[in-house]
């Protein structure tokens with residue numbers, strides 16, 4: 001466990017670095033993760049003190065630093081209100097102004113338990129009772145407030161220069177839904193008010209781009225209680241974008257020599273027994289359903305189906321590689337607490353494919369998959385990557401030689417593309433090495449999308465073979481790969497990346513036609529038809545509204561282009577073109593407009 005976490009399970013005092021009561025931040029720059037952690041964890045003590053002073057009956061749980069901030073869990077018996085948070089912030093300000101030092105004290109377990117029992121802090125007592133026998137307990141005091149903690153902290157409360165409480169939410173004690181629901185307050189702190197401000201501005205931008213909010217505003221998809229958590233309904237506008245992604249998938253995979261297959265959503269439980277999923281993946285699978293006395297299972301993966309297709313023929317070395325591609329919908333059990341919009345769901349469609357090849361073909365196949373990955377991600381507007389190669393873990397299947405050969409093939413394929421990567425030593429799955437590729441979005445956030453995995457296990461479990469040049473049977477290499485990951489997840493990433501303002505080729509409605517009065521309706525309809533005939537997605541706003549209001553609505557709907565038609569345009573058979581950014585592109589004729597838009601769609605311009 002990391003430094004500065006309020007003591008939890010089985011932490012050892014011996015881990016306390018230098019047994020120091022405080023860490024001078026001047027020694028470490030604030031940018032250092034350790035410094036931020038100490039700083040923010042110290043802030044959480046100040047939060048706890050403020051809450052205790054304002055709500056004395058509150059019981060304290062734990063308060064660690066987290067990425068970009070800190071939290072503290074309280075047992076208050078009711079949620080905190082926004083007014084509570086304001087009062088707490090004020091009190092924290094006062095505690096900081098007093099500049100009390102953080103003082104470290106050591107107690108025996110008996111004394112510590114007695115101390116926290118006396119203070120009526122049952123969560124602290126519970127934590128101490130789990131300490132290894134005879135181990136000393138450390139507590140820290142600032143002012144009159146004492147908390148169980150291993151430290152370290154900043155020197156004194158006055159070191160916290162800028163902080164903000166961000167939100168509060170229910171959280172179960174120890175993250176277990178059988179335990180009592182506590183109230184978690186999230187906050188963050190920085191060395192300067194400027195740093196805090198720019199962080200808050202970024203948070204606001206993240207909120208603005210939140211795909212769940214935008215999905216509602218732009219009518220893209222919904223998740224409904226009557227249907228179930230983690231199950232996505234694609235509305236017409238979202239479905240149009242999905243169709244365009246799928247069209248791209250089919251077009252490119254066909255060009256790259258993939259064969260398309262379709263497979264069912266359920267299969268006999270025996271199949272999953274044989275594939276090993278029942279053994280290794282059960283906690284992510286739904287309970288089986290019985291049909292005519294036979295157990296069937298909802299598929300968590302497409303792989304066994306593609307294997308069964310491979311096995312329907314005797315394969316020769318000349319047939320390989322075989323590449324089976326499928327937009328395969330799978331179902332995986334995720335706890336309801338971790339579901340998140342369309343990013344983490346229970347049913348999703350992978351842009352999946354399995355490549356069966358000879359060992360000497362791995363490198364070229366991986367290199368081709370990488371080309372397709374780059375083409376795909378670039379087309380959707382992502383140009384920056386973080387790439388990881390995960391190597392052999394301790395427990396594996398497959399010979400050492402196979403592992404070395406496959407890992408070398410992954411690395412040289414990356415080198416062939418001049419793609420810099422990092423090695424994640426020992427982080428491969430047990431059945432083979434893999435490449436994970438994260439894309440960076442408009443806010444510089446990384447999203448795991450692509451995985452390319454070599455598999456020595458499934459070909460063996462299913463006894464796959466091909467007849468080699470020597471006339472003998474050999475096991476093929478199997479490569480699992482999904483480039484976008486899943487359509488649901490990628491759609492969420494895409495929405496946040498573009499903040500809902502999709503490039504023309506992906507926009508569900510590409511052009512909104514806005515006649516100024518009824519008099520231009522016939523001409524507006526004519527233009528709409530011409531654009532439809534040119535394969536553009538058009539809507540016509542014939543409502544009896546002021547054109548200013550229509551423009552505002554189309555802008556909110558993030559329609560890329562607006563065509564405005566007044567008497568003058570209708571009279572000389574032209575149109576006024578406007579971008580959703582507000583930029584006025586002037587007057588033009590219909591033909592140049594069609595040409596311009598078609599070109600932009602054909603080139604899949606992402607701006």
Ligand SMILES: [Zn+2]
Nearest residue numbers: 004006149151
């Ligand atoms: Zn602490």
Ligand SMILES: [Zn+2]
Nearest residue numbers: 301302303480
């Ligand atoms: Zn697979």
